[in-house]
Amino acid sequence: MALDAALNIFRAIGEETRLRIMALLSRGELTVSEITAILGQSQPRVSRHLKILADAGLAERHREAAWMFYRLAEHGGGNPSVRAVLAVVTEIARADDRVLARDGERFEQARQARAAQAAAYFEANAKEWNRLRRLHLPEHDIESRMTALVGDKDIGLFVDLGTGTGRMLEIFAARYQSAVGYDLSHEMLAIARANLDQAGITHAQARHGDLFSLPLEAHSADVVCLHQVLHYLAEPGAAVHEAARLLKPAGRLIISDFAPHELEFLREEHAHRRLGFSDDEVRDWCAAAGLQVERVETLSPAPSDREKLTVKIWLCAAGQRRPEARSRKAA
Template sequence: MGCLRACGEATRIRLLALLVLGELTVKDLTTILGQSQPRISRHLKLLCEAGVIKRYPEGAWVYYRLNESGPAELARRIVAQSRDDDPTLTADHERLAGLRRAKAEEAAAFFAARANNWDKERSLHVPEIAVEEAMRGIVGYKAFDTLLDLGTGTGRLLELFNDQYARGIGIDTSQNMLSVARANLDKAGLQKAQVRQGDIYALPIRPDTADLTVVHQVLHYLEEPFRAISEAARTLRPGGRLLLVDFAPHELEFLREKHAHRRLGFSQEQVERWFADAGLDLVSTNDLAPGAGEKDKLTVTLWLAQDRRVVTDLPVADPTKELA
């Protein structure tokens, strides 16, 4: 009954219809609904108290999203029944799409303006050579068929793992970045690697393609990190691995304000939950913390996960036949 009371109000149904589509901040929701911050915050508080949604503070911001179980299932059914041919909800979704486009364009503009010196900017955090050594170490040195690098940037990872893969594919949204990557690959003579323009939320890659998919320092720019992880998991072959490299939680707000970061790092619990929901098992983690006296630098964390499907040469049993 508490869930029904919490969901049974026009504004709260509008909020739920948006949160079904992903995580949003109070600022996002006030922009879309055209209502005041105190009013929106009150509705969100009631939905949180009913267990329908959860709040996740990140620095000065708070993200809201639907709970993963319990009352949220009822909320999803309520939204599904309310969504069809509702002009208010349709308009809200259109404004959400416009907001996402604006944020994506802002991030793309940031990358484009810095395509030529992005590797230098990365070195302002944990030294890149230490990150690359850790990546090689956590992946191991065995050969494999296909590497997929999401958010390839300058194409550096296609060079880093070139002695292990038979085919490398880099994906990026920025044409400027792709131009830099192509030039770097040509310079290195890596004909077995290629780069493509693509959306990390809708990759131009068939399922069951990659033995290793890497997402290196990309997730903190995204509005919907879990959606990107799910899409990355889709690319894996049975038993394939996903390597995620990003920042541990931090409070450097200037990275959000001046460098287009959407997320101030990711916790172990959060990443492990996302992996599990995407059908992956976390198999290894490595934290690269800054040295003493480097308080302005960030900890880089490496998470290695594996597709749960088992690769086997044994014949599959026919469930229609009775056991002897």
């Protein structure tokens, strides 16, 4: 039995394309069509290889509407042999090899193209963002629930990741001593600054920065906020990791995003990558970053409001074992 299981793993990994796929997945989660484009092989062929890797417990998949995502099996799926193979794959992926290096370059190009696509969307829609945000959200409820969940306790430093037009900086302004909101889009930041000026908020700043790697000291923030940002990112877990790095020992992370949904057009028309998140997925990212989900709220739209989606708010508390080192993953 153990012999069969081990053979299964080694047969799965013992083929060039599959080893290349594993090396790619060690760099981050990918969709089937991204893997197909990077390898330059046909989709049925790539899907066959992926199935073999998933059946051997080396890769995990999850479907969201039309897209199928693959990643390396988390913690080797609890199987020490898989864990050992994954460690080797991660090393091989960085080895000095022409084919793997080219795959790695294509992975980076795919990642950059994705980020550029989302950035272009935000540049084009910055002025419209406050209206667009309301299209699918019961906004007022969320904002009042978020401020209620965070509570009255004094907030020294509030950090808003992917601040956009700075809305979170505005609604929490009465609670914090100082705040900084980071965003990659200069257009969004210009609007955020204008909004803060207009609201007379002088103790918050909108800064250019990549939320995966921020120029802030570890353990410096009392509250970190990720409001309607994670579903644009290729590595939402890495964003949670960076948020955790910023939190003080008793700090809290507040995340608001969609519950799982099937509105595929949000990908094509509004640059969404993920169609919402389950509680388990958020819990797993938090646990991996040393955070604990303390409260979960679900805000469902009225049955008559078909355009709106269910929104979740996760309030997470910092624990003792949290990341010190910077993470660097791109959107």
